[in-house]
Every structure is written in C-alpha cells, then in structure tokens.
Amino acid sequence: MKNKSTQIALIYLLIALFAAIIFHKMSVSYSNVFDLQEYNFIKDIFLISLTAGALKFILTKNDKRNSSYLSELQKTNEEIKESNDRYDIVAKATSDIIRDWNIQSDKLQWSLGIETIFGYNKSQIGDSSAWWFDNIHAEDSILMSIKLYSFLEEKTDKWQDEYRFKCADGTYKYVLDKGFIIKDKFGKPIRMIGAIQDITNQKEEEIRLRLLETVILQTKDSIIITEANFNGDQLPKIVYVNPAFSLMTGYQAFEIIGQSPDIFKGSKTNPKAIAEMISSIRNQQENIIEMICYKRNGDEFWLRFTMIPIFNNEQQLSHWISIQKDVTEIKKQEREKEQLITELTKKNTDLKQFSYITSHNLRAPLSNLTGLLNLVEDIKIDDEELQDILNGLSTSTHLLNDTINDLTKIMVIKETPNIAKEEVSIAQVFEKVCTQTNVLLNTIDHNLITDFKKETDFKINKSYIESIFTNLLTNSIKYKSANTQLIIEISASLVNQSTMIIFKDNGIGIDLDRNKDKVFGLYQKFHNYPDSKGLGLYLVKSQVEGMGGTITIESEVNAGTKFVMKFPHN
Amino acid sequence: MLNTILFVDDDPITLMLCKKVISKAAFSDQIITAQNGEEAINLFHNLLDDSEKTVPELIFLDLNMPIMGGWDFLEEFSKPTFKQFHNIKVIVLSSTIDPEDLEKIKEFPMVMDFLPKPISLSMLNKVAEALI
Numbered sequence: 044m045k046n047k048s049t050q051i052a053l054i055y056l057l058i059a060l061f062a063a064i065i066f067h068k069m070s071v072s073y074s075n076v077f078d079l080q081e082y083n084f085i086k087d088i089f090l091i092s093l094t095a096g097a098l099k100f101i102l103t104k105n106d107k108r109n110s111s112y113l114s115e116l117q118k119t120n121e122e123i124k125e126s127n128d129r130y131d132i133v134a135k136a137t138s139d140i141i142r143d144w145n146i147q148s149d150k151l152q153w154s155l156g157i158e159t160i161f162g163y164n165k166s167q168i169g170d171s172s173a174w175w176f177d178n179i180h181a182e183d184s185i186l187m188s189i190k191l192y193s194f195l196e197e198k199t200d201k202w203q204d205e206y207r208f209k210c211a212d213g214t215y216k217y218v219l220d221k222g223f224i225i226k227d228k229f230g231k232p233i234r235m236i237g238a239i240q241d242i243t244n245q246k247e248e249e250i251r252l253r254l255l256e257t258v259i260l261q262t263k264d265s266i267i268i269t270e271a272n273f274n275g276d277q278l279p280k281i282v283y284v285n286p287a288f289s290l291m292t293g294y295q296a297f298e299i300i301g302q303s304p305d306i307f308k309g310s311k312t313n314p315k316a317i318a319e320m321i322s323s324i325r326n327q328q329e330n331i332i333e334m335i336c337y338k339r340n341g342d343e344f345w346l347r348f349t350m351i352p353i354f355n356n357e358q359q360l361s362h363w364i365s366i367q368k369d370v371t372e373i374k375k376q377e378r379e380k381e382q383l384i385t386e387l388t389k390k391n392t393d394l395k396q397f398s399y400i401t402s403h404n405l406r407a408p409l410s411n412l413t414g415l416l417n418l419v420e421d422i423k424i425d426d427e428e429l430q431d432i433l434n435g436l437s438t439s440t441h442l443l444n445d446t447i448n449d450l451t452k453i454m455v456i457k458e459t460p461n462i463a464k465e466e467v468s469i470a471q472v473f474e475k476v477c478t479q480t481n482v483l484l485n486t487i488d489h490n491l492i493t494d495f496k497k498e499t500d501f502k503i504n505k506s507y508i509e510s511i512f513t514n515l516l517t518n519s520i521k522y523k524s525a526n527t528q529l530i531i532e533i534s535a536s537l538v539n540q541s542t543m544i545i546f547k548d549n550g551i552g553i554d555l556d557r558n559k560d561k562v563f564g565l566y567q568k569f570h571n572y573p574d575s576k577g578l579g580l581y582l583v584k585s586q587v588e589g590m591g592g593t594i595t596i597e598s599e600v601n602a603g604t605k606f607v608m609k610f611p612h613n
Numbered sequence: 614m615l616n617t618i619l620f621v622d623d624d625p626i627t628l629m630l631c632k633k634v635i636s637k638a639a640f641s642d643q644i645i646t647a648q649n650g651e652e653a654i655n656l657f658h659n660l661l662d663d664s665e666k667t668v669p670e671l672i673f674l675d676l677n678m679p680i681m682g683g684w685d686f687l688e689e690f691s692k693p694t695f696k697q698f699h700n701i702k703v704i705v706l707s708s709t710i711d712p713e714d715l716e717k718i719k720e721f722p723m724v725m726d727f728l729p730k731p732i733s734l735s736m737l738n739k740v741a742e743a744l745i
Contacts, residue, residue, distance in 0.1 A: 403708045406708035407627075407677075411624070451710045
C-alpha cells in the first residue's frame with residue numbers, strides 16, 4: 044500500500060517533470076524573453092517536487108487509515124461468522140426451537156425444530172409474528188399476549204411463559220417459551236430471540252399428579268403413609284396424613300407426622316389384629332385389618348384399613364400406604380343385622396315347628412274322620428235326613444282335607460329348595476291326571492286336545508307336575524262356560540333349551556285388568572264357586588317355581604284362559 | 614293274607630279304623646295293638662321269653678305317641694337284643710309333613726315305607742303287593 048502511494052507520487056512527479064521540460068523547451072524555442080525562462084523552469088520543478096511530496100504524504104496517510112478500517116472490518120466479519128456458526132450449532136444441538144423476531148420489521152424466523160417438533164413443512168411456516176400468535180391456543184393466547192407486550196414495555200431483558208402451541212395436525216403441545224430482548228441505544232426493543240421447549244409430557248404428568256393429589260386430598264377415606272421399617276419396637280413412623288385422616292381422628296398432620304401408629308391403640312384394641320399387622324409388615328404383604336382404635340379425644344371407633352407395601356425401582360420396600368375407613372356405624376349395623384338374623388331364624392324355626400305340629404294335629408283327627416266317612420259309605424242308610432247330614436259331613440270333610448293337603452304342599456315346597464327330580468314323560472303324567480279326574484271330567488261335555496312332543500321330556504318332580512296338571516284341569520272343569528263344550532288344548536314343546544307347556548281352555552276366564560297382580564296370590568278367589576279355596580293357582584305357581592320354572596297367564600272374560608309354563612333344562 | 618300284624622298307635626279311633634279296614638281288605642288274620650313304643654318293646658320282650666307266641670309279620674308304626682314315640686321305638690328295636698325280629702318290616706303311618714321325619718326313615722333299613730293317614734284299602738293292596 045505504501046509502495047502504491049510512492050508509485051502514484053513518482054508517476055505524478057515524472058509526468059509533471061516531463062510537462063515542465065516540454066513547456067521550457069517550447070518557451071526557449073518560440074519566446075524571446077530569456078531572462079526568466081531558466082528561472083520559471085527551476086520554479087516549476089521545485090513546485091512539482093513539492094506537490095509530489097505532498098501527494099505522497101496524503102496518499103500514505105489515507106492508505107494507513109484504510110488499512111486500519113479494513114482489518115477492523117475483517118475482524119468484525121470473522122466474529123459475525125463465528126457467532127452465526129455457533130447459533131447454527133446450538134440450533135441443531137438443542138431440542139428447543141429457536142425463534143428470531145425482528146420487532147421493527149416484524150420478520151420472524153424459526154429453527155428446524157418447528158418442522159420436526161410441530162410437524163410443519165416450510166411452506167406452512169409464516170414469517171411474521173401473526174403466524175406465531177395465531178397458532179397459540181385460544182385459551183392461552185390473550186393472557187400470553189398481555190404478558191408479552193407488558194414485558195416489551197418494561198425494561199427487563201428476559202421473559203418466559205407457558206402456553207399451548209398448535210401442531211400441523213391440529214393438536215396442541217404445551218411449550219415453555221423463553222425470550223431475550225435486544226435493544227437499540229435508546230432502549231427500544233428491536234429484536235427478540237426465543238427458545239421454545241416442548242413440555243407436553245411434563246405438563247401431562249403434572250396434570251396427572253395434580254389429579255392424583257386431588258384424590259388424596261379430597262377423598263373421604265383417611266390415608267396414611269409410613270416409613271418402610273419398624274421404629275425400634277414400634278410400628279413404622281408416619282410420614283404423611285391427608286386431611287380426611289385429621290377429620291377422622293382429630294390429629295393434625297404436624298402433631299402426628301414422625302409418630303408411630305401405635306398411638307391409636309388402646310385397651311379394647313384386639314392384640315390379634317396388632318399381631319396380624321406386625322406379621323404383614325415383616326412379610327411385606329398387603330392386608331386388610333379391622334380393629335378398635337382411639338381418636339385424639341379418646342373416643343373409640345372401629346377402623347378398617349388396607350395396608351399396601353410400596354416398592355422402589357430397586358424392588359426395595361420404601362413405604363407403606365394405608366387407606367382407612369371409620370366403620371363404627373357399619374359394625375353396629377352388622378351386629379344388629381346378625382342379631383336380627385339370629386332372632387328371625389329362631390322365630391322362623393319356631394313357626395315352622397308350630398306349623399308342622401299344627402298340621403299334624405289337624406291332619407290326624409281329619410284322617411280319622413275321612414277314614415270313618417269312607418267306612419260309612421259302604422253302610423246302607425235308610426234314614427234320608429241322616430243320609431243328607433252324612434253327605435254334608437263328607438263334603439265338608441273332603442274340602443277341609445283338600446285345603447289342609449294344599450297348605451301342607453305349599454309349606455313343603457317352601458321348605459324344600461332342592462327337590463328331587465326324575466326323567467318324566469309329560470304325556471304319561473297328563474294321562475294319569477286325566478284318569479284320576481275322570482269322574483269329574485265325564486260329568487261334562489268336553490274335548491281334550493293334546494300335543495306332546497317327545498323331546499320335551501326332562502327331569503322334573505313327578506308329584507309337582509301331577510299336582511299342577513290336576514289343579515289346572517279341575518280349574519278348567521270348575522270354570523267352564525255354561526252351555527258350551529269345554530275345549531282344553533294342552534301342548535309341550537322345546538323352546539330355547541326349555542320345555543314350554545301351554546295349557547289353554549275356553550272357559551269363563553279371569554278379568555286380568557282387575558286381578559292381574561292377585562291371580563297367583565294366596566287366598567285369591569275370582570269366581571263364586573263353592574269348592575274354591577283360593578289356593579290352587581298359588582300352589583301351581585309355587586310348584587312351577589320350585590322346579591326352577593316360570594308361569595304366565597293370559598285370560599279374557601268369557602273367552603278362556605291360557606297358561607304358559609317354561610322349565611329350563613339345565 | 615298275613616298271619617299277624619302289629620299296630621302301634623295311641624289314638625283309639627285310628628286303631629279302630631285300621632282294624633276295620635284291614636278286616637275289610639282281608640289283609641291279616643290277627644291284629645295286635647300297642648298304645649306307644651314302650652308297650653311295643655315290652656311286647657317284643659315277651660316274645661323273646663315265649664317262643665310259642667305268634668310273631669307279627671308287619672308293624673304299622675305311628676310317630677307321635679306319648680311315653681315312647683315311633684323314632685325311639687325304632688332306635689330301641691334296632692338294638693341287637695331284638696336281632697331275631699329284624700326281618701320284620703315296618704310301615705310308618707303318620708300325619709307328619711316334617712321333612713326331617715321323611716329323611717330320618719332312611720336311617721332304619723327295616724322301614725319299608727312311609728304312608729300318610731288314613732289307611733285305605735288301596736294302600737293295603739299296594740303294601741301286600743310290595744311284601745310279595
């Protein structure tokens with residue numbers, strides 16, 4: 044550079060000297076004034092040399108200054124490059140998303156993370172702050188903006204906030220955004236660099252933990268956490284109690300933490316329960332224990348608690364958690380219930396015995412009466428009045444006998460939950476019932492239509508099914524329509540692994556609108572019939588249910604009645 | 614037709630009724646009666662002493678009787694003392710409906726049946742058939 048200034052000065056010097064020589068030669072050739080020609084030439088050379096020296100000095104000075112500027116610029120460029128390289132490396136190395144916002148021009152640049160973490164492609168990413176704000180969750184956006192702008196107005200350099208930022212797929216991620224402000228010499232923010240961290244997992248975990256904490260704090264059950272091991276010869280020390288515990292026992296957390304739960308024991312606490320608890324702690328086993336405990340004010344109460352061992356990652360016992368409930372009221376109710384059951388069982392047994400004795404004592408003389416009347420039937424009686432009296436006596440005795448027999452049957456059904464069952468042919472049973480009812484049946488005009496499918500035979504109690512058919516058949520006969528032939532249709536078929544028996548007649552029917560709830564009830568009569576005892580359908584239902592079946596009725600006045608019985612085979 | 618049958622029942626009307634039905638059915642030649650279990654046991658004691666007397670072939674036994682009821686009689690009668698009479702069949706004739714009674718019958722092999730009162734001709738015919 045120095046040489047260049049010298050070169051320029053020399054060139055200037057040579058050209059000026061050359062011009063001075065040319066001018067001097069011309070003035071010597073064409074001018075007549077000789078006196079001053081030598082003087083002017085010398086003067087020109089002197090001036091030229093002087094200006095050449097001055098030119099060289101100025102040029103040299105400029106060169107020096109420029110060289111200093113250049114080296115300064117080079118240094119700055121190197122620093123900027125280094126800084127940019129560092130930024131790129133940091134942006135690549137960090138999982139954070141770096142955001143560079145030029146506030147004055149409102150230009151915003153994002154690092155690669157905006158694509159990898161939020162799933163945007165380049166064309167979707169906006170280059171202004173509007174895009175940033177538009178993707179902040181509506182619920183967080185206003186608060187975040189307020190905080191950000193108030194920060195920009197303040198004189199601090201650093202800002203941070205948490206909000207939800209929208210991903211390309213429309214879902215939101217929780218982020219922690221930390222910003223740093225760059226200001227101009229007047230203190231006005233010109234640039235903001237931000238680092239955004241995806242904290243969705245932490246946030247969700249935080250929400251989950253907060254929820255779990257709410258459960259512990261809000262639950263009505265008392266919760267205690269203790270250390271893992273015995274405290275000397277005492278139970279492990281308490282490290283935490285929840286508010287429900289304080290409510291239940293009267294002990295505040297600060298006065299109970301650090302104590303052993305032995306404090307709750309008292310004179311009525313069952314030593315066996317304590318021993319069981321100690322054994323569970325030794326064996327590190329979960330358990331549920333009930334015992335009488337004592338509150339802070341000395342009141343006793345029944346405590347039911349689970350004790351659960353908690354193991355750490357190394358599978359070492361770290362704590363015990365106990366969930367506890369005051370079951371005093373439940374215990375009281377249990378005791379009362381047990382007492383009531385005992386009393387009721389005794390009363391029931393007494394009543395049962397009473398009914399057996401009553402039944403026996405009624406049946407014994409009645410059987411004599413029946414036997415004697417059977418004997419009288421074979422004796423010829425001439426006295427008509429006596430015959431009428433005996434007939435009345437016989438009818439009443441048989442009715443009484445039937446009633447007592449039915450009541451006895453009902454009593455036996457209710458007392459025998461597991462009745463004996465055998466493979467029965469329904470057709471044969473019905474045939475037998477018809478034979479037994481023949482005398483009654485033959486007094487009326489009737490038509491019996493049967494349709495028993497063979498595969499419907501199944502294990503059933505023979506005497507029950509006989510009794511059911513007898514009752515239904517005699518009912519049909521008793522309650523037939525006057526002046527109409529009695530038609531009885533009875534069928535058995537297999538439906539869904541059940542035998543379905545349908546018994547249908549065209550009799551006078553029952554008004555179900557009025558009697559629907561009573562039709563299978565005890566002592567319910569629906570017609571004014573002298574032999575009616577109001578027991579038949581109750582007995583039928585009891586026997587059907589006694590065999591695990593169900594019975595339903597459809598009936599219409601003066602149209603007939605239909606019974607549908609279903610007996611599952613298993 | 615059986616030679617001799619024993620009726621053990623405390624009710625005279627029942628006894629009278631049974632006698633009449635049995636004679637009507639021509640079920641047995643001779644009917645002997647005992648009013649309770651103890652009388653029946655005494656009767657068998659006498660039979661042990663006197664081999665000349667006729668041994669009943671069938672016993673109709675009531676359950677509810679004073680002094681000694683039907684079950685106590687069966688307990689006593691099952692003892693080895695009366696071993697020689699253990700081929701005699703017993704029919705329990707009772708108005709009981711207590712399921713425990715019906716279950717208890719199975720404990721005594723000599724009891725061949727349980728019949729509800731009153732005794733009837735058809736019942737006797739079935740018993741006769743079963744005995745053959």
